[in-house]
Amino acid sequence: MGMFKRWGRFAAALLVAAAISNAWAADAAAPAAPASAPTAEADKKGLDDRIQDVKADVIRLNRDLLVLEEELLFPASTQVAVFVSMDVGKMFSLDSVQVKLDDKIVTNYLYTPLEVDALHRGGVQRVYLGNLRTGEHEIVAFFTGKGPHERDYKRGTTIKFEKGSDPKYIELQIKDSQAKLQPEFEVKVWQ
């Protein structure tokens, strides 16, 4: 049985190495050694390289297709985009937004907690993309959610704007008014 013990010790030594290298692996992927990489590794890198190429090609193709889609469906001369953003937003917990353009409902959007979180972190959501002819228009937005003290809260905001021949970007901003301890809803027309 002495042999057994030696073998056990050997295994223990192996485990020490494993313990340390495992710990090591958690810090970052252990650096590969390109010079001593075996042939199988080289083959795999070949595959990895080709996958990189195809991913890059598909991503570029998606960009070109999305550009085409936008130019075809929402030409610059008529394009209007409506965005929703949230500055702090502690006084208002957003549930949904309804947007009307010239008295016609163009979107009713219900938010998931993940989306609300993304807005809190500085994301700006493009809630509507459409077309409008040049001239004067009116946008009305209704925000529904919970206001201070967990009360149901619904507020509207509106603005008239002039649509020219360039795309129009309108941002619906949800802000906290520290002075009033109430949320505020504003519309910013970008261009």
Next chain:
Amino acid sequence: MRSRDVLRKALRQAAVAAAASLLLGAAVAAEPAAPPHVVQDPHYGDGLFHFFQDHYFSALTSLMVSQHFGRMPHHEDEAEILRGGMLLSYGLHREAGEIFAKLIDKGVKPAVRDRAWFYLAKIRYQRGYVDDALAAVDRIENHLPPALEEERGLLKANLLMAKGDNAGAAQLLGGMTASAGASRYARFNLGVALIRSGDAARGSALLDELGKSPAPNEEYRSLRDRANLALGFAALQGHQPENARGYLERVRLNGMSANKALLGFGWAAAELKNPKQALVPWLELSQRDASDSAVLEARIAVPYAYAELGAYGQSLQRYTEAIEAFTQESKALDESMAAIRAGKLVEGLLERNPGDEMGWFWNIRELPEMPHASHLGTVLAQHEFQEAFKNYRDLQFLSRNLQGWADNLGVFNDMLDNRRKAFADRLPQVRAKAGESGLAGLQQRGDALASEVERVEAEQDTLALADAKQREQLARLALARATLAQAADDPDAQAARDRVRRVEGALTWQLAQQYPDRLWDAKKSIKTITTELAEANRRDTALAQAQRDEPARFEQFATRIPELDQRIKALIPRVAALTGEQQRAVQDLAIAELQRQKERLAVYANQARFAVAQLVDRANAKMDTKTDAGHATQP
């Protein structure tokens, strides 16, 4: 069923460990500057909106579209570094590297430049270019956000250790851990670096401190277990079984390090000549899932302990059971490998682990339905396998994405045809209406009026600005004057002439007084007319332009759509071929691991057979001795 639950648990723990490693090394996607972000271009915010939901594909493509249209002038560099980070998360090291290098060359602001160097260093490290990575990390100044600052320190320490400069790494980490907010990972790595650099006492003390500290979450508990495990096995190696027991008993019984700790705990007892005590952890361990080598080792460590206790019968029985179990397990492994070769692993994994997009944070959480799914726990927890499977899954996503576009492109074609038709039908009508409105005539009239107002102003022609009543009065006065001119020169006529002169004087005075206001009104009206005429002309020109340009635009779409269609069609088979290759690569990785498990089984089975032979020899020898003694006592 029980083993599945155990495995699920192990996978969850593996996911936590993976999350821990993400915190340190691999949180590749470049987090933009710390919130709150002052978004100056809404389209950049739109990219962030997707990014913060881990919808990297949407974030990446929407940012690229906005870059194409030049809609993010205020966030050009941030958008580019974010794009580089996301490409990196998809494994596009080359392209990401080029982006970061370009940003540096471009001379971007220090905060962006430092992040670019940081990610470049990371890419180089991951690709194994240690010297280049070190050079990059040394270019970073002091503009990184705090979270990345610590990561930079850890990265540099890892690089130094990779170059064998453990003392340098220890010095660097020592500096990092001096601050109160230093992470446990920095302290853990410092402990490892110190032991490696030969300062075992300080390294052990540091790990010991970490091994005793309270841990608020699974991630830290797991790290604490690993510190204790490393200490325990180091003590075993240094022939300090008492110390080893102390360290190892701190390891949780249900964590990822539990099996190794139980095994080591048993060996520590065995070294202390206490096989009975060794049996306690080994018996527990031998009941656990056999895909772990520690469990396999326990299955032969148990009979070894029985033999040490002199319970040779039990020992022999346990060895025989172990050999039988190993044989069964080996067969099961063969079945698993056959199932993997038949494609059941990737199918099952995809089925049970769905997800919307290509994603860095996506993890395998559910084992596939397979005959011996428990074999796969170790395989699936491996970083290399996870990465390879992620690539496979990405390719599947790309395939669906391309298929979706292939279907949509037909719709684009129809839409284009409709547009063309509507345009061809409607434009002539609109142009005809514009012609009917007599814009040219209106323009002439407008111009004439403008010249008239100019003349009135130049000549101060107050009469020209008389209103209707005044014009009537002027006409009546002229008539009266003409009548009086023919009248006799009598006193009545003279009086009437005087009256006419006075009224004329009053009217002239009135006109002169009202002239400035009226001239201003007239000029204002001319301005309005000019503006409106200009707008009408602009629209007319735009219509004329559209009539010329739109057909060209339609033609351009008509060229682009088939070109894009060609690209889609060329990519679909490429993606399909690579998917097949990657599936084989994924399967090979899994099979290689199972093969290793099988080889380990064979080694353990041989050990067991050898031990059985020794036990049998020993029993035979004993019997021989007894028989000899019996013979000797016979008369």
